Amino acid sequence: MSLIHPVLYAGQKFVDTAAGKRGVILSNAISLSLLGLSLILFAFYYIWFDWNFVTISIPCVGLLACASILLNSLGYTHTSRIWICVLIPGLITALSIYSKHIYYATQEELDYFTFRFIILGSCSFPWIFFSIREKRYLIGCSLAGLSILMLFDPLHAAFGVGYDKPYMTIEMYYFTNIVIFISYCILISALAFLKWISEKNELRSLELIEELHQANELLTEKNAEIEAQSAELQAQSDVLQNNQKDLVNAYDIIQEQKERLFSKNQLLSTELLAKNKDLTDTNSELIKHNNELRQFSYTVSHNLRGPVASLLGLVDLVPPDRFRPEDAEVMQHIRISAENLDTIIKDLTKIIDIRHDIFKIRQKIILQNEVHDTVQLLQKDIHQHHIEIRTNFTACPYIYSVKPMVHSILYNLLSNAIKYRSPERAPVIEVSARESDRYTVLEVRDNGMGMDLKQHKDNLFKLYKRFHFHTEGKGLGLYLVKLQAEALGGTVDVESELNRFTTFKVYLRKPDDVERQILYKESYAEIFFDARLNATGVIWSGPVTDEQYRLAYRKCLDFVKTYNSPNYIADISQQGHIEDNELQWMLDSILPEAARNGLRRIATIRHDAEDEHVQEYIRRIAEQLRTLNIVSRYFRTFQEATLWLEQENEQLVLKNAPVKKP
Known part of the structure; x- marks a missing residue:
């Protein structure tokens, strides 16, 4: 062997x-x-x-x-x-x-x-x-x-x-080749299957051996760790035994202190309840005083405007030649004081209106048009001082925001840039806009006098603060800009270098929903403003009474005037029966006034127009609209009406777009 x-x-x-x-x-x-x-x-x-x-x-x-x-x-x-x-x-x-x-x-x-x-x-x-x-x-x-x-x-x-x-016979002999071939196939098939099974089991055995080997190594390591931990535990056990006596003594001390803390806690709980009650009473008192203060400021700002306006009117009625020179000077001081008081009251009214959140509705604002309107207001100063206004709204041609506030922000920033221009160079003011994830950024940059931000930044946006005294001003403009930007969910940032430039960046938060901003809502009607369509709309939930019918249409007319909306969309499918006299009142009073204030298109949703009364109602309205040159269409769904207004707006934009000369 x-x-x-x-x-x-x-x-x-x-x-x-x-x-x-x-x-x-x-x-x-x-x-x-x-x-x-x-x-x-x-x-x-x-x-x-x-x-x-x-x-x-x-x-x-x-x-x-x-x-x-x-x-x-x-x-x-x-x-x-x-x-x-x-x-x-x-x-x-x-x-x-x-x-x-x-x-x-x-x-x-x-x-x-x-x-x-x-x-x-x-x-x-x-x-x-x-x-x-x-x-x-x-x-x-x-x-x-x-x-x-x-x-x-x-x-x-x-x-x-x-x-x-x-x-x-030769045929029988050659048949043995078939027998031999079949025997070969049986033999080789059996061997191949046996080989496949054997090698598969062998491979699995090798894998199991490898896993067992790795587990063995891991077990060896764990055993070593356990032995080390056991030794460490033994050492710690000795230490714990030595410390156990100290813990027992400490436990007795803690129990004694716990009883003292419990007594103190009961005393503090009683005091806390009393303090909490005092705080609640104080908070309620503060809310009451705050409301009273708001009411007082509102009353002062509105009730004082009448007497001041009367005083200015009376001063204007008295001819200057009726006074002696010394009296004329006193009268001039009275006039100046009255005008200053009127200006202060107007400023106070603006601040109160903003803080009371009067302006909520977002409109589509074409920034180029808004800057153009602002420039027209300042045209005298711009022409007089040869100021160049550059605009770039390629990145953001329009925004959705509160139009009066955006107008006020642009007016104050442009007015400041003109007022604090540098005499050493030709004045240039650049106005641009861009978008970020959550904000629209309006940027106004000038090459004027600039300011020392290290010295003045903390007081820059405070009320009645000024940093240049060679020009007229009240120090209210930047305060209003910041107040209005914050009211619109944004903020203001400034960059400046003395005698070089000043850049104001106004961050205006993008509104979440501009398509159906509720203006008025009652059980019988919901009036809204769609900034994307520039449309005032109403959804009736009738049947409605005559008084409700008139009240809702008066409000619709007020909103058309306020937001200058050329489009109107109405869902009258649930309006109910309208009396002839009420319809005639609407045709004679509401539609002509709306047409005079710029209403040009009306989209109406009515599902059941087969009713004879409804057909007559629609026919009479259609006749009146034709005489007022107002385009009207009727639709089965709100989506169809919205799509039509979108198409009409796009055609109007294309029609008004400037034609490039070759």
């Missing part, structure tokens, strides 16, 4: 995989087995057939098979297996042909089957020696063995020793 072991494992060191090692060992083992079998077969052939060429060739074949062991030991592991896979069927076929060539006259039919069975058996060698992953060698050797097996009869016939015996 000690002599066979080195032979069996010869060449194993040259392969890395388990399947490769197994193939090398099997090729060595089968080579030895073939040598042993050839010697046994040699003995039987000698006994039965005495000395002849076949008898002598049998042990030679066994010796040639042992060449596989030599090739493995030299490292040619693939060559050794290919050698034995091809050698045996090839030599057996050659030996069969040669033997029949010599003894053809005395051959029997059995001689054409015995060699074939040996070749069939050797066809199993590739599936024993090679792994499924070694596809190239496995398939090549298998095809070589199958080819030799199937070419057994053609090769014999080619060398002139084909089967030609009377004992069996």
